[in-house]
Amino acid sequence: MDLGELQKFVENLLSDNIVYAPMKKEAKVFVSPINNFAEIDWTSELPANSFKSVFLPPEEILWKNAGKKFKTAFASKKTIALAMNVLDLQAFTLFEHVFEKDIYYQRRRQNTFVVGFTAGLPDDFRKYKIFHADYEENVLEHLIFDIFIEKQKNGNFIFFSGSEKGQKLLEENNVKDYEHIEFAGLVPESGMNPRLIANRKAVELSFNDKLWDELAEICLACGKCSVVCPTCFCFNLEDDPQLNGVERKRQWTSCFYPEFSKICGNKKELAEVKKKLYFWYYHKFVRIPEELSYYGCVSCMRCFNVCPVGINIAANLQRLAKNQQK
Amino acid sequence: MxxxxxxxxxxxxxxxxxxxxxxxxxxxxxxxxxxxxxxxxxxxxxxxxxxxxxxxxxxxxxxxxxxxxxxxxxxxxxxxxxxxxxxxxxxxxxxxxGNGYPAVEKNLILIAGGCGFIPLVSVYENNKNRKDIKIQILMGCRNENLLLFRKKMQQAQMKHDLNLILEETLSKSFAAQKGLITDLLKKNKLLANATVFVCGPPAMYPAVVKKLLELKVAPADIYLTLEKRMHCGVGICQHCAVGTKYVCKDGPIFSYEYLRTLSEYQY
Known part of the structure; x- marks a missing residue:
């Protein structure tokens, strides 16, 4: 398929869906709602934000209540997450497992098409400092998506389907030339990624490592890292009283926020910044790998990019691993 | 769904x-x-x-x-x-x-601090008529006014070894000592071959667990109920994570055998 045909395909999608895709704005690429094909960035540059809010909105209403009556409204807008890079697809694959039994997530997912994209590894891919997740050869087999598009060196595009839903959409759009890839589970046949195991080991028993004290000295506990992180999915349930009843909302939160661990008597388990930092890393490198044998961090380095004091997750992992060997 | x-x-x-x-x-x-x-x-x-x-x-x-x-x-x-x-x-x-307490297969020691008696009273009710095990209750409370389940306590005191200790004043209606829950552990001989369920404010746990370990109770026989902030109740929202587990889904009851593997519970 050439660029013209891709444009036709995407324009068809644009006609009756809300489409989110990477878009160049000034010097950076951002995931944004788009209106036409020309807005889409096809360079494979990692967007500054992730696709997280498409699948887990920063705020959603779970129900409205008045008296004994509860009204539940599920998301129904037809949405497409278009040109999702492999790292964000990894984070999405994690969400698919974490929110497997969450009715609000699943209803939204029913109305959402996930279209991955790669233009191959960017020439300067070293800048991604891939330290945890891998670009493996058979990467697509272990990712969840409906359609995946790969840009070849000659400028043409090849298509893959990853679900029946994706196959149907391709057929409806007269795309006949595609390969179907069956999801082969989170863990490759060869076993869990050794890097995932090594990073887990480095973090798990590291609470007394000096690194955490040093980071706590500089960390502002602003929570920007967790907002931008594609695998952070902590949330609060909050009640919002309205004139005609109450809305219960699910809202993003962060383990860096002061009320995250507050219990009665104003006691906070995560009162010290050191504990917050350790909790955040533990979630990514120990708890998620233990629960799902999968990445809790996809190496996107967005946390480093937004950190006001330059906390570098890749460098910290290296240091913990080194200290652990001592 | x-x-x-x-x-x-x-x-x-x-x-x-x-x-x-x-x-x-x-x-x-x-x-x-x-x-x-x-x-x-x-x-x-x-x-x-x-x-x-x-x-x-x-x-x-x-x-x-x-x-x-x-x-x-x-x-x-x-x-x-x-x-x-x-x-x-x-x-x-x-x-x-939550997981609930494990089935009681040995003698049973219930250690409660204040409100901590609330989940334990359900365990007590479930086991109080058993002939095959002995039950011992060690209960600490700030003062008599804050006692819970008075009727059940009176019945328990007749039938089982219930020891009450109050921090501030002595009780008019119950035989009680004055002091802290750990004083009860010092003064009373614990039942042998027992499972110990402990529930109380977080500040109580280090002292009680240390004392139990000193008394040679095995970590696998000690169960603590943890209190954490919770939102979803099904192990997603992350507020109540403890190590690789969740208080809402895998807890709130954890054996000390597990908890002692985590840095924050090494007493």
């Missing part, structure tokens, strides 16, 4: 005032006849506009087909509001959640 965030309506059928700041609500759930739970499990109870919170079930599992009891101390906005519920009112609940 079940909506985990939806409530079931429950009818408040009776309210018992335990002490000036604590009520026990007797609730009849919509699906009460089919309702089952294990001692130590909890439900989320809420009032729209005030949020929801986890509350341990304090009644006997044998009564689950008829009603459940939630014993609530008014310490925050929601719990104070819950104290205003009276017989005939509607309550909003969902659950039960």
């Amino acid at each position: 079940k909506n985990n965030y939806a409530y079931e309506l429950a009818r408040v059928i009776k309210v018992v005032r335990e002490n000036p700041i604590t009520n026990t609500l007797h609730l009849k759930l919509a699906n009460q006849k089919r309702f089952q739970f294990l001692p130590g499990q909890f439900v989320q109870i809420g009032i729209p506009g005030f949020g929801e919170c986890p509350i341990a079930i304090s009644s006997a599992p044998q009564d689950a087909g008829k009603f459940i009891c939630l014993t609530i101390r008014g310490v925050g906005e929601l719990t104070k509001k819950l104290l205003t519920l009276k017989a005939g009112d509607i309550a909003f609940v969902h659950g039960p959640y």
